[in-house]
Amino acid sequence: xxxxxxxxxxxxxxxxxxxxxxxxxxxxxxxxxxxxxxxxxxxxxxxxxxxxxxxxxxxxxxxxxxxxxxxxxxxxxxxxxxxxxxxxxxxxxxxxxxxxxxxxxxxxxxxxxxxxxxxxxxxxxxxxxxxxxxxxxxxxxxxxxxxxxxxxxxxxxxxxxxxxxxxxxxxxxxxxxxxxxxxxxxxxxxxxxxxxxxxxxxxxxxxxxxxxxxxxxxxxxxxxxxxxxxxxxxxxxxxxxxxxxxxxxxxxxxxxxxxxxxxxxxxxxxxxxxxxxxxxxxxxxxxxxxxxxxxxxxxxxxxxxxxxxxxxxxxxxxxxxxxxxxxxxxxxxxxxxxxxxxxxxxxxxxxxxxxxxxxxxxxxxxxxxxxxxxxxxxxxx
Amino acid sequence: xxxxxxxxxxxxxxxxxxxxxxxxxxxxxxxxxxxxxxxxxxxxxxxxxxxxxxxxxxxxxxxxxxxxxxxxxxxxxxxxxxxxxxxxxxxxxxxxxxxxxxxxxxxxxxxxxxxxxxxxxxxxxxxxxxxxxxx
Numbered sequence: 001x002x003x004x005x006x007x008x009x010x011x012x013x014x015x016x017x018x019x020x021x022x023x024x025x026x027x028x029x030x031x032x033x034x035x036x037x038x039x040x041x042x043x044x045x046x047x048x049x050x051x052x053x054x055x056x057x058x059x060x061x062x063x064x065x066x067x068x069x070x071x072x073x074x075x076x077x078x079x080x081x082x083x084x085x086x087x088x089x090x091x092x093x094x095x096x097x098x099x100x101x102x103x104x105x106x107x108x109x110x111x112x113x114x115x116x117x118x119x120x121x122x123x124x125x126x127x128x129x130x131x132x133x134x135x136x137x138x139x140x141x142x143x144x145x146x147x148x149x150x151x152x153x154x155x156x157x158x159x160x161x162x163x164x165x166x167x168x169x170x171x172x173x174x175x176x177x178x179x180x181x182x183x184x185x186x187x188x189x190x191x192x193x194x195x196x197x198x199x200x201x202x203x204x205x206x207x208x209x210x211x212x213x214x215x216x217x218x219x220x221x222x223x224x225x226x227x228x229x230x231x232x233x234x235x236x237x238x239x240x241x242x243x244x245x246x247x248x249x250x251x252x253x254x255x256x257x258x259x260x261x262x263x264x265x266x267x268x269x270x271x272x273x274x275x276x277x278x279x280x281x282x283x284x285x286x287x288x289x290x291x292x293x294x295x296x297x298x299x300x301x302x303x304x305x306x307x308x309x310x311x312x313x314x315x316x317x318x319x320x321x322x323x324x325x326x327x328x329x330x331x332x333x334x335x336x337x338x339x340x341x342x343x344x345x346x347x348x349x350x351x352x353x354x355x356x357x358x359x360x361x362x363x364x365x366x367x368x369x370x371x372x373x374x375x376x377x378x379x380x381x
Numbered sequence: 382x383x384x385x386x387x388x389x390x391x392x393x394x395x396x397x398x399x400x401x402x403x404x405x406x407x408x409x410x411x412x413x414x415x416x417x418x419x420x421x422x423x424x425x426x427x428x429x430x431x432x433x434x435x436x437x438x439x440x441x442x443x444x445x446x447x448x449x450x451x452x453x454x455x456x457x458x459x460x461x462x463x464x465x466x467x468x469x470x471x472x473x474x475x476x477x478x479x480x481x482x483x484x485x486x487x488x489x490x491x492x493x494x495x496x497x498x499x500x501x502x503x504x505x506x507x508x509x510x511x512x513x514x515x516x
Binding site for chain 1: 384386391394395397400411415416417418419420421422442443444445446447449450
């Protein structure tokens with residue numbers, strides 16, 4: 001049975017060329033970039049080159065890229081680091097109801113330590129309203145954190161507009177770009193972004209590597225204290241092989257790959273919506289992540305559907321309560337106004353650069369069959 | 382979160398036993414709701430044999446996750462041919478044990494199957510309350 005991977009928003013395969021680029025840094029050039037000798041210098045040269053290349057991709061001339069272990073660390077670093085470095089100025093933070101758990105849980109943690117957080121609502125398609133955003137800014141607001149694109153329903157937020165509003169009020173603006181980095185254009189300078197979270201494993205790079213872009217001059221406390229690596233912002237021996245792989249992955253993401261993801265996404269959307277009592281969550285067109293398709297199917301429970309598809313070799317994911325530790329439906333689906341029973345029947349497919357038309361056709365056929373079988377089994381169907 | 386279901390659970394999910402409806406059933410039980418993500422309907426055909434009320438046939442419909450479907454499937458197998466009293470006392474732990482275990486977080490899903498069967502038996506008894514049951 002051919003296996004079809006349509007969960008590229010969860011993680012991706014490490015590209016063979018990325019792996020090849022990383023290899024020497026495990027074996028021959030294994031040095032610690034803090035060392036003075038040749039091995040150390042080689043490691044430092046490689047990491048600096050990677051840093052420059054990744055920074056160039058987003059016009060980060062005014063920014064410093066600090067490498068981290070990934071998106072979760074970068075988001076924690078941004079929120080907690082800014083909060084604690086700027087608490088004399090104010091204790092209010094703005095974010096949204098649809099952020100990734102790492103932003104939401106870092107925010108809740110800060111709330112327990114004397115910070116005040118506003119969680120902005122979103123509309124049915126998942127968009128934050130710039131008016132709501134502007135209205136939430138207070139005299140003591142120090143930071144606003146709004147994701148660039150939502151990981152579940154693929155909504156691309158108007159970060160340029162929001163960043164501009166934040167700057168007009170002297171509020172720092174952070175965006176979590178884990179899902180969108182390299183897939184949706186972003187310009188740190190034009191988009192008024194002070195801090196941006198990026199990671200490697202969603203773009204065919206290795207897991208365990210990410211970064212936080214920090215505008216120079218922005219005051220931020222480190223999360224990790226130690227030997228003062230990464231300009232003193234992030235102690236710990238630097239993961240040179242991972243960073244080299246990350247840069248290679250960024251370099252390899254080309255327009256044609258994004259166009260393929262988009263084309264496959266649209267085929268999937270078109271076909272899935274032909275299924276009776278189905279709907280699309282999130283917006284259509286340019287304001288949607290090129291690789292994200294998110295559907296609801298009435299009278300279907302998401303986990304059962306995912307496992308049904310899994311038995312047919314297809315990998316997808318769900319925001320159903322039954323698939324979560326908390327047994328609560330996804331906070332994103334709740335925020336866009338889905339009723340719990342609608343959220344239970346949700347499925348996300350995320351296409352990749354290698355996804356083919358044949359795979360989408362097979363997936364649609366399997367999806368139709370599985371939905372039909374499960375509906376037949378249901379007392380509501 | 383990856384759910385680690387054992388082979389037996391997956392087998393019942395893939396090929397649910399006694400799935401469907403009974404036309405003109407002797408009793409029906411319905412529990413759960415769409416909001417909580419699990420709902421089950423049980424249909425019973427009851428036969429009197431040697432003065433005992435025996436479950437001659439049972440069918441189910443389930444809206445729910447893998448664990449809910451598998452536990453309903455195995456529970457229907459377990460109660461088929463049993464007296465109503467015996468069936469009433471088959472609890473969720475029995476179904477989970479028979480399945481060879483469920484992920485801890487999924488144990489609550491196995492409640493519904495036995496509750497649905499109890500609801501069906503209650504329905505039967507309500508309809509036949511004038512007839513004393515001989516166990």
